Amino acid sequence: MHELSIVLSIIDGVTEEAELRGARGVSAVHLRLGALSGVVKPALLFAYDLACEGTLLQGSQLIVEESPMVVHCPACDADRTIESPQSFRCPFCGAYAANISRGHEIQVVAMELV
Amino acid sequence: MTAGQPRLVEVRLNVLKKNDVLARELRSRFAESGVRVISLVSSPGSGKTAFLEKILSGLRQEFRVAALVGDLATENDAARLARSQVPVKQIVTGTICHLEAEMVRNALEGWDLHALDFLFIENVGNLVCPSSYDLGEELRLVLLSVTEGEDKPLKYPTIFNTADVAVITKTDLAEAVQFDWALAERNVQLARPGMQILKVSAKTGEGMNQATDLFVSLMAGATSKK
Numbered sequence: 001m002h003e004l005s006i007v008l009s010i011i012d013g014v015t016e017e018a019e020l021r022g023a024r025g026v027s028a029v030h031l032r033l034g035a036l037s038g039v040v041k042p043a044l045l046f047a048y049d050l051a052c053e054g055t056l057l058q059g060s061q062l063i064v065e066e067s068p069m070v071v072h073c074p075a076c077d078a079d080r081t082i083e084s085p086q087s088f089r090c091p092f093c094g095a096y097a098a099n100i101s102r103g104h105e106i107q108v109v110a111m112e113l114v
Numbered sequence: 115m116t117a118g119q120p121r122l123v124e125v126r127l128n129v130l131k132k133n134d135v136l137a138r139e140l141r142s143r144f145a146e147s148g149v150r151v152i153s154l155v156s157s158p159g160s161g162k163t164a165f166l167e168k169i170l171s172g173l174r175q176e177f178r179v180a181a182l183v184g185d186l187a188t189e190n191d192a193a194r195l196a197r198s199q200v201p202v203k204q205i206v207t208g209t210i211c212h213l214e215a216e217m218v219r220n221a222l223e224g225w226d227l228h229a230l231d232f233l234f235i236e237n238v239g240n241l242v243c244p245s246s247y248d249l250g251e252e253l254r255l256v257l258l259s260v261t262e263g264e265d266k267p268l269k270y271p272t273i274f275n276t277a278d279v280a281v282i283t284k285t286d287l288a289e290a291v292q293f294d295w296a297l298a299e300r301n302v303q304l305a306r307p308g309m310q311i312l313k314v315s316a317k318t319g320e321g322m323n324q325a326t327d328l329f330v331s332l333m334a335g336a337t338s339k340k
Binding site for chain 1: 304
């Protein structure tokens with residue numbers, strides 16, 4: 001359970017970007033969360049409200065977009081979305097596919113400033 | 115701008131950037147110093163410390179070896195590892211459930227990395243959180259003991275996926291718990307196709323030579339590149 005430290009990093013990063021743009025406050029933060037990020041969405045949301053108190057982000061909404069895992073299938077030579085991290089196999093041909101193209105990201109993609 | 119009307123600003127902020135940047139700095143420092151850095155992750159009680167005790171004792175005959183060990187509360191593991199007569203430093207993380215690159219950097223202060231061939235980093239016993247944090251290591255081992263069951267890779271696929279080698283420990287108990295080797299190996303391959311698997315018992319010494327050989331081969335690779 002390291003969601004609180006993730007949230008604190010989000011607040012630090014967003015505060016810096018918001019201040020740079022002269023914002024008085026932040027009303028929403030859009031976060032992309034990869035399926036392999038090791039971060040649990042409900043725990044993140046739980047920690048968020050509490051941690052935002054007294055910062056520029058107080059009262060803001062955390063909007064989480066969960067993004068799937070994408071692997072490169074060596075047999076098809078194509079990127080494939082896989083449903084479960086419990087099976088790194090191409091959904092089309094069944095080959096083992098170890099090269100992860102996407103899925104680790106914990107990334108703020110947008111913020112709504114006031 | 116109208117007051118009260120929020121404006122949407124697109125950014126690309128990697129939340130773990132600070133850790134990733136620090137980990138990259140560590141990785142280049144390790145490479146420049148010529149020290150091979152290997153980390154160990156597993157659930158509590160999988161045998162990381164017992165495994166490491168044997169590895170440290172073996173390697174120190176020929177190489178300069180040191181270890182960092184992370185734990186929530188005690189310094190017991192450092193005391194155990196110190197019996198191997200190599201430099202050991204404990205990182206007490208308090209309530210933090212994983213090691214971060216910054217903790218590793220701070221723990222290394224005052225250590226001359228040029229004077230080391232191998233540095234082992236034992237992470238906090240946890241199969242969830244350490245997967246998000248790069249420590250700058252060259253090789254990450256994930257340990258799984260036969261007593262935990264064959265399905266660990268399926269329950270914690272993310273950590274298996276971030277590791278390079280799976281080490282199945284306590285093989286001396288495999289028969290007693292009717293460990294299904296084929297199933298365990300298949301599950302490891304599902305979570306991380308192509309992953310190398312070592313089978314060891316720190317108690318009987320079974321497979322420990324292969325583990326030592328793996329680490330020594332890292333060193334050989336380094337010399338041949340020069």
